[in-house]
Amino acid sequence: MNPFRRSPFVIAATILVYFFLYAPIVGLVLYSFNASRTNVKFEGIIPAFSERVVMDGSLVKSSPCGPFHWYCDLAKNDDVLEAAGNTLKIAITATILSTIIGTMAALALQRYDFKLKLFSQVSLYIPIVIPEIVMGIGALTLFSQLFQFLNSTLNLSGDARLSLGIVTVTVSHIAFMIPFVTLVVQARLQGFDKSFEEAAMDLGADEWTTFRRVTFPMILPGVLSGALLAFTLSLDDFVITFFTNGPGSTTLPIYVYGLLRRIITPQVNALSTIWILVVFIAVLSLQLIQNRTEKA
Amino acid sequence: MAGEFAVELRDVVKNFITPEGSELAAVDHVTMQIRNGEFFSMLGSSGCGKTTSLRMIAGFEWPTEGEIYIEGKAVGHTPPFQRKVNTVFQNYALFQHMTVFENVAFGLEMEGAAKEEIKKRVAKALEMVQLTGMERRRPRQLSGGQQQRVAVARALVKIPDVLLLDEPLGALDLKLRKEMQLELKALQQQLGITFVYVTHDQEEALTMSDRIAVMSKGAVRQIGTPVEIYERPSNRFVADFIGEANFFDGRIKSLAKDEALVYVPALNADLTGLPVSDGLVNGEEVVVSIRPEKVRITAEETMNTNLFRGKVTNTVYIGTDTHVYLDVCNAKLKVYEQNRISRLDPGSFYTVGQEVLLILPPENTLFLKKD
Amino acid sequence: MFQRLRENKSVQGTLLALPTMIWLSVLLILPLLLTLVISFGRRSPDGNVIFTFTLDNYIRLLGYHTNCAGGQARCFDPIYATILWRSLVLAFNTTVLVILLGYPLAYFIARAHPKKRNLYLFMVLIPLWTNFVIRVYAWMMLLRKEGGINIALGWFANLLGIPFQPLEMLYTPGAVLVGMVYEFLPFMILPIFTSLEKIDNSLYEAAADLGANAIRTFLRVTLPLSMPGVVAGTILVFIPVMGTFIVSDILGGRQVILVGNLIQRQYLDARDPTFGAAAALILMVMTLIVTYFYTRRFGFGEEIVAV
Numbered sequence: 001m002n003p004f005r006r007s008p009f010v011i012a013a014t015i016l017v018y019f020f021l022y023a024p025i026v027g028l029v030l031y032s033f034n035a036s037r038t039n040v041k042f043e044g045i046i047p048a049f050s051e052r053v054v055m056d057g058s059l060v061k062s063s064p065c066g067p068f069h070w071y072c073d074l075a076k077n078d079d080v081l082e083a084a085g086n087t088l089k090i091a092i093t094a095t096i097l098s099t100i101i102g103t104m105a106a107l108a109l110q111r112y113d114f115k116l117k118l119f120s121q122v123s124l125y126i127p128i129v130i131p132e133i134v135m136g137i138g139a140l141t142l143f144s145q146l147f148q149f150l151n152s153t154l155n156l157s158g159d160a161r162l163s164l165g166i167v168t169v170t171v172s173h174i175a176f177m178i179p180f181v182t183l184v185v186q187a188r189l190q191g192f193d194k195s196f197e198e199a200a201m202d203l204g205a206d207e208w209t210t211f212r213r214v215t216f217p218m219i220l221p222g223v224l225s226g227a228l229l230a231f232t233l234s235l236d237d238f239v240i241t242f243f244t245n246g247p248g249s250t251t252l253p254i255y256v257y258g259l260l261r262r263i264i265t266p267q268v269n270a271l272s273t274i275w276i277l278v279v280f281i282a283v284l285s286l287q288l289i290q291n292r293t294e295k296a
Numbered sequence: 297m298a299g300e301f302a303v304e305l306r307d308v309v310k311n312f313i314t315p316e317g318s319e320l321a322a323v324d325h326v327t328m329q330i331r332n333g334e335f336f337s338m339l340g341s342s343g344c345g346k347t348t349s350l351r352m353i354a355g356f357e358w359p360t361e362g363e364i365y366i367e368g369k370a371v372g373h374t375p376p377f378q379r380k381v382n383t384v385f386q387n388y389a390l391f392q393h394m395t396v397f398e399n400v401a402f403g404l405e406m407e408g409a410a411k412e413e414i415k416k417r418v419a420k421a422l423e424m425v426q427l428t429g430m431e432r433r434r435p436r437q438l439s440g441g442q443q444q445r446v447a448v449a450r451a452l453v454k455i456p457d458v459l460l461l462d463e464p465l466g467a468l469d470l471k472l473r474k475e476m477q478l479e480l481k482a483l484q485q486q487l488g489i490t491f492v493y494v495t496h497d498q499e500e501a502l503t504m505s506d507r508i509a510v511m512s513k514g515a516v517r518q519i520g521t522p523v524e525i526y527e528r529p530s531n532r533f534v535a536d537f538i539g540e541a542n543f544f545d546g547r548i549k550s551l552a553k554d555e556a557l558v559y560v561p562a563l564n565a566d567l568t569g570l571p572v573s574d575g576l577v578n579g580e581e582v583v584v585s586i587r588p589e590k591v592r593i594t595a596e597e598t599m600n601t602n603l604f605r606g607k608v609t610n611t612v613y614i615g616t617d618t619h620v621y622l623d624v625c626n627a628k629l630k631v632y633e634q635n636r637i638s639r640l641d642p643g644s645f646y647t648v649g650q651e652v653l654l655i656l657p658p659e660n661t662l663f664l665k666k667d
Numbered sequence: 668m669f670q671r672l673r674e675n676k677s678v679q680g681t682l683l684a685l686p687t688m689i690w691l692s693v694l695l696i697l698p699l700l701l702t703l704v705i706s707f708g709r710r711s712p713d714g715n716v717i718f719t720f721t722l723d724n725y726i727r728l729l730g731y732h733t734n735c736a737g738g739q740a741r742c743f744d745p746i747y748a749t750i751l752w753r754s755l756v757l758a759f760n761t762t763v764l765v766i767l768l769g770y771p772l773a774y775f776i777a778r779a780h781p782k783k784r785n786l787y788l789f790m791v792l793i794p795l796w797t798n799f800v801i802r803v804y805a806w807m808m809l810l811r812k813e814g815g816i817n818i819a820l821g822w823f824a825n826l827l828g829i830p831f832q833p834l835e836m837l838y839t840p841g842a843v844l845v846g847m848v849y850e851f852l853p854f855m856i857l858p859i860f861t862s863l864e865k866i867d868n869s870l871y872e873a874a875a876d877l878g879a880n881a882i883r884t885f886l887r888v889t890l891p892l893s894m895p896g897v898v899a900g901t902i903l904v905f906i907p908v909m910g911t912f913i914v915s916d917i918l919g920g921r922q923v924i925l926v927g928n929l930i931q932r933q934y935l936d937a938r939d940p941t942f943g944a945a946a947a948l949i950l951m952v953m954t955l956i957v958t959y960f961y962t963r964r965f966g967f968g969e970e971i972v973a974v
Binding site for chain 1: 673676677679680681682683684685687690691693694695697699700702705715716738744768769771772774775778783789791792793794796797798799800801802803805806807808809811814818820844849852853855881902903906907909910911912913917927930931932934940942943947948950951954955958972
């Protein structure tokens with residue numbers, strides 16, 4: 001019996017689902033070259049390069065960047081650049097912290113018995129079984145009550161007043177990222193034999209050296225995939241950020257959401273295209289690095 | 297070298313908490329002394345406490361009670377990296393992310409040895425296990441036997457006082473295992489390092505060891521040389537665990553200085569002239585044990601003591617021996633007879649139902665304490 | 668001191684897990700408790716929370732107004748119950764559709780040649796890594812009157828010579844359903860794939876050997892063994908669908924209000940966090956009940972972390 005035998009039904013369904021997954025993305029990318037500023041209809045790709053932007057009503061006839069007119073426009077948009085900066089800052093900080101904290105917890109849960117083990121293990125499932133919006137409004141309530149209290153008791157005023165911002169977003173991101181990191185690393189630790197560490201200690205390495213030279217290199221692939229998951233979760237997050245951000249801490253998803261409720265120019269499509277490309281390249285290269293380390 | 301003993305366990309207890317929450321003694325008041333330069337084996341089936349004992353010597357577990365001495369120093373609570381013992385792990389535990397060279401060099405690096413010295417000593421260690429030229433390979437690219445050699449080299453390169461080996465040959469196939477047994481033994485004799493070897497394979501233990509500790513249920517049942525363990529087991533467990541034996545219940549009828557008379561109801565006879573073992577008193581219920589190859593089948597009626605008439609119930613030819621199963625009075629007895637003569641002639645076999653005479657030689661018929 | 672730490676594994680474990688426990692307690696568990704507390708509170712005129720104990724918010728959620736326009740003491744309008752019910756139905760429909768679409772693809776990938784499996788999986792993940800909001804936007808562009816679907820339909824109609832009137836698809840419940848299915852499809856495919864991949868090929872051979880045809884093999888072997896994946900996928904789809912408000916916001920306009928929209932508006936537009944908190948708690952309780960019964964029936968496998 002051929003193990004790779006497939007029924008025509010499965011193949012047809014597969015093609016259909018892949019089409020369903022990719023059609024919207026292809027459309028999105030296509031419209032980023034749209035000549036129409038209103039972006040309602042596809043008026044063809046901006047045809048020509050020229051000294052400066054030439055418009056005919058809402059149609060772009062030619063542009064210094066040619067078909068990539070909207071991408072150039074985007075580069076001039078300070079709001080987008082700021083949002084992109086915020087998004088990266090938050091994602092990188094939150095990924096580093098949640099990976100460290102989550103890996104520690106994974107080691108604890110996989111290796112040790114301690115009193116609050118069950119509590120720690122169960123609390124990891126909170127972000128999975130509770131809708132994100134509940135966590136979002138919970139964090140918002142916490143921060144607003146806490147800040148209200150602190151601002152009034154400490155008599156803070158003006159710029160010193162505590163308010164929602166990049167810190168509250170990052171801190172909340174870390175909270176929902178830790179469980180995912182922990183669960184991923186924990187799953188990878190399941191096959192990890194204690195005897196490797198014992199061998200290192202047996203050969204004269206103390207606890208810290210053992211961790212640095214043996215444990216960490218061996219669990220690194222698991223930690224990396226945990227970090228990768230955390231990073232994409234942070235980049236992708238809308239709901240928690242929506243409730244915990246404040247002035248000056250707008251992230252890209254929040255920015256795009258804001259645009260969708262107003263006028264949409266093909267700039268949004270250009271932004272989306274870049275986003276897809278960046279994430280695609282980042283994930284692909286990380287995947288390749290990981291494959292290499294796992295093979296080695 | 298401090299003291300006569302390389303390793304000493306004094307009244308060591310190790311309790312584990314089972315998942316159900318109760319305490320389980322994996323090692324239960326074990327005392328043993330391992331001499332400098334000897335090849336010492338701990339033999340027993342799984343769960344007998346041999347591996348736990350080894351792990352306590354290595355420092356991976358701490359004794360609940362009692363104390364462990366290495367070269368005369370109490371080390372019960374010293375972490376593994378401060379002990380001059382090294383371990384060859386059952387699964388080898390080679391670092392997959394390091395080359396063979398890096399694996400073997402790891403322990404020397406931890407000592408802070410100079411680069412040049414590390415190079416020299418690693419090369420020597422690899423030569424010792426015949427792996428010269430494999431330095432740059434990764435463990436995964438080696439065969440099981442080669443990985444085993446790397447594990448040995450990695451532990452020996454540190455020149456430990458004691459080398460601990462936890463069933464190191466368990467994963468190898470039979471032929472390779474036999475080869476490695478002899479090689480390890482030769483290595484031990486050449487280096488003069490004390491080896492403590494854990495195994496569940498009695499043949500392996502008998503082949504390699506100077507002395508063996510037979511363990512069961514967390515306790516040592518007997519410590520002795522291979523010959524002592526086999527020829528003079530001190531209890532029924534050891535007699536049963538090592539090799540094979542016929543057992544009969546009996547009662548001591550008279551006990552002289554160097555001879556005893558034991559009545560065996562199943563044979564409805566007295567066995568006379570048996571060697572006396574310590575700690576048994578007249579009238580005590582005992583177990584009589586005799587190894588199948590020690591029983592002699594004879595053709596002619598001699599004036600021998602302990603002579604019985606038996607009836608053959610089955611014979612099995614296994615190449616080196618023929619196993620003969622007999623009914624003797626109310627007892628069942630198995631006898632292994634070496635095939636000194638060719639059995640090609642069917643007449644040379646015992647036939648089922650044939651009556652034969654048997655001698656239970658008194659010097660090899662033991663009576664042991666009931667377990 | 669150090670020696671004691673070295674021997675006390677329990678303390679080592681606690682120390683390692685401590686940052687996680689603190690972080691999760693302060694930022695996940697405490698907020699949930701706070702939400703519970705304020706759901707019994709009252710809104711002050713300027714939109715702040717007055718801490719007190721009243722069931723008003725829950726009574727309102729059940730559809731009873733505490734003061735009615737008509738001057739009656741209590742009058743009944745099940746608007747919020749309708750919203751809750753609509754969210755449940757939508758989450759259920761989405762989950763069913765996602766299983767129907769995701770299972771064949773997961774099966775295809777799991778039975779594909781091992782060398783190609785990673786590529787196929789990667790192709791599922793790419794849309795997932797595209798931002799959530801951007802994915803909704805993509806559907807907005809496809810669904811509107813001048814959008815891709817109507818263009819395609821118009822082209823077909825033209826080809827067949829049928830008169831064609833562009834369909835109004837955006838801002839309908841159907842649009843929200845399609846958007847939800849698209850958003851959460853990968854979350855079903857991955858866990859199902861993980862559990863299908865574990866099935867040893869010899870099981871299929873054994874089934875065939877014992878005389879089962881393809882359909883019976885699927886029903887008796889494949890499907891039961893992949894149930895942990897379906898369960899995990901259902902949890903990963905059902906719960907977020909219950910709580911999402913962007914999809915309905917953008918693809919449903921003001922027409923399709925779900926419990927997520929209700930909560931969001933109470934917090935940000937209506938400025939009544941206490942009522943929003945009560946709604947959030949009801950939402951949480953509903954998802955927990957569903958999860959509880961579902962996992963009690965089918966278990967809670969490791970497939971949950973497959974994504």
